[in-house]
Amino acid sequence: MADRRTPNPRKPEAQEPDEAKQRRGLRLREFQTTWVHDGVEEPFDLKISGIEARATAIEPPTKEPQAEGKVVMLEDGKSFIQDGVRYFPLSSAAPLAQAPRSTLLHWIKKGAKFDGRPLETFYFAPANRYYISEDSIHRAANRFVKWPSQEPAGSVTLGETCDQSGYIGIGEAARTLGVDHRTIWLWTTHGAAPTAEPLDVVKCPPSDQFYIRERDVSRLKKLIPRSGLKRGRRQPPAPKPG
DSSP states (O other), rough: OOOOOOOOOOOOOOOOOOHHHHHHHHHHHHHHHHHHTTTTTSOSOEEEEEEEEEETTOOOOOOOOOOOTTTOOOOOOOOETTTTTTEEEEHOOOOOOOSSSEEEEEEHHHEEEEEEOOOEEEGGGGEEEEEEEEHHHHHHHTTOOEEOOOOOSSSOSSOOOOOOOOOHHHHHHHHHHHOOOOHHHHHSSSSSSSSSOOOOEEEEETTTEEEEEEHHHHHHHHHOTOOOOSSOOOOOOOOOOO
């Protein structure tokens, strides 16, 4: 007689209570919002447990008319808004502030003040990253003052430019002119340059660095003989006849 086996009936799956589903869904939404809202550099469209996460905490970048002298922000999608303030990664802020990322980080931790206030930042502890506000980037970019008046210098471009309107560090200027550091420092900070007119010099107060206008470096180069400067005290330039 054939052996008849009755298949084991499937056990009914335990139904998850509605309240547990709501709690799980709430936790998932909170995780999705925090993941994007805290500025982690990941794609905005994440899929977790088959559910698409929407970047509800991120507002799309808006194009605003450029104010005079204001830094133009990069629309790179890495910014985020926290309490109504837009923040950018230091890597995006560095070229606009004309300072290395490491220098920005040093200023943040040091509490350096720009226009009388420290830089406004957001620290994301899980990734150990700092983000800087758009207003702070603008203040950092306009940190330069004229020397020796120490009046705001406004918009300053560091480095060489086509029209020689940029400013270069005095170390680079010294190498270009073939003079020692003390000589260029006296020329720029003490007004002892061998020129009839004072040099166009700006200072970066947080770093205590001086920069000289590129066209003034070219003007100085014409005054230095090929044999170099002679040692000893140099006479100031004779005033131009009136």
